[in-house]
Amino acid sequence: HHWLGITLFAAGRNDEALAETKLSTELDPLSPAILGNCGWAFQGVGRYGEALAILDRSLALHPDSIWSLTEKARALVALRRFSEAVALVRQLPAGNPESIGCQILVFGQAGRRPEAEALLGKLTSNVYWPKSYLLLALGHREEALAALDDPSSTKAEDALPIFGDPLYDAIRDDPRFAKFLATVGWTDAYARAQAWRQAHPP
Numbered sequence: 001h002h003w004l005g006i007t008l009f010a011a012g013r014n015d016e017a018l019a020e021t022k023l024s025t026e027l028d029p030l031s032p033a034i035l036g037n038c039g040w041a042f043q044g045v046g047r048y049g050e051a052l053a054i055l056d057r058s059l060a061l062h063p064d065s066i067w068s069l070t071e072k073a074r075a076l077v078a079l080r081r082f083s084e085a086v087a088l089v090r091q092l093p094a095g096n097p098e099s100i101g102c103q104i105l106v107f108g109q110a111g112r113r114p115e116a117e118a119l120l121g122k123l124t125s126n127v128y129w130p131k132s133y134l135l136l137a138l139g140h141r142e143e144a145l146a147a148l149d150d151p152s153s154t155k156a157e158d159a160l161p162i163f164g165d166p167l168y169d170a171i172r173d174d175p176r177f178a179k180f181l182a183t184v185g186w187t188d189a190y191a192r193a194q195a196w197r198q199a200h201p202p
Contacts, residue, residue, distance in 0.1 A: 005041060010159035012192030014045055014200075025054075032062035039071050044160035046202030048078040066092065070102040070128075078166075078202075082110035101127035101134055108137035130158045136167040145171055148180040159186065163193035166202075 005024070008017035021041040024034050035058035043051035052075040058068040069092060076085035085106045092099035100122050107116035116138055123134070135144040162168055163186075171177045181187045 005037075006157050006160075009041070009044065009163070009193075010156040010186070010189060012159075012163065012189035012196070014193060014196045017041065018045065030061060032058045032065050032068060035061070036065060036068040036071060039068065039075070041160070043071065043075050043078065044164050045200065046164060046166075046197070048075050048202065051075045052079065066096060066098050070098050073102050073106050077106055077109045082106075086110050086112070097124050097127045100124075101129050104134045105129070105137045108134075108139070113138065128157075129161065130154070133161050133165065133167060136170055141170055145174060145176045148177065151180060151184045154184050159189065159193075162186075163190055164197060 005017045005020040021038050025038050028034050039051045039055035055068050055072040073085045073088045089103045089106045104116045104119050132144040132147040181190050
């Protein structure tokens with residue numbers, strides 16, 4: 001159900017995707033991974049408070065889950081609870097690609113730009129989030145647009161942040177963003193997702 005949810009999000013069919021994601025938690029309510037995935041999904045459509053509650057359930061079952069910890073940090077940033085997010089990412093395992101990506105995001109959004117910039121050089125291709133997302137977290141608009149120029153590395157799960165995360169609002173009106181969507185075949189799906197966003201504000 002999680003992978004079906006990702007496919008539906010990438011098609012801009014958010015209501016169906018959320019239904020599939022919630023169904024997966026009902027079928028296996030004690031799976032930290034499934035709860036973490038559900039938190040990621042709720043966060044991607046702007047339901048940050050619900051995402052945080054779900055991620056806390058996941059962490060109660062598996063306190064060391066990097067996936068749920070990094071997603072919780074993202075939720076805290078979205079809720080502007082920056083001090084909590086910074087404290088959380090400082091506890092993440094050093095050198096882990098997901099840790100580094102999350103620290104760039106949190107430090108960049110929490111006004112700790114020098115720390116975030118210093119981590120950019122340590123970023124590897126193993127990080128989960130699109131590089132454009134992390135560059136936007138640092139306010140690097142042009143670099144983020146350039147990072148979209150390689151659609152071959154774009155994954156279906158990238159659709160949720162690209163379609164819905166407020167960080168991408170900085171480049172949504174740029175023709176290069178529209179060109180990227182067309183190149184990866186997401187133009188129609190993106191339009192559906194934006195219509196859903198307008199009807200369901202965070």
